[in-house]
Amino acid sequence: MILFSFTANFGSEESCRLHFKEERDKQGVQCKCGSKEHFWIKSVWIYECKKCRSRIS
């Protein structure tokens, strides 16, 4: 029942991830291709590079 316990803890998990994202935005995200331009895909909590489309979690 790993999925169930994850869902039950999602409230704190979400605020933790939000904090992580804010820190990440401050520092800037750089892709392996050198681009710093990314889309933020909120539904999966991932950055997607605008140039090469690789994803950074």
Ligand SMILES: [Zn+2]
């Ligand atoms: Zn890239």
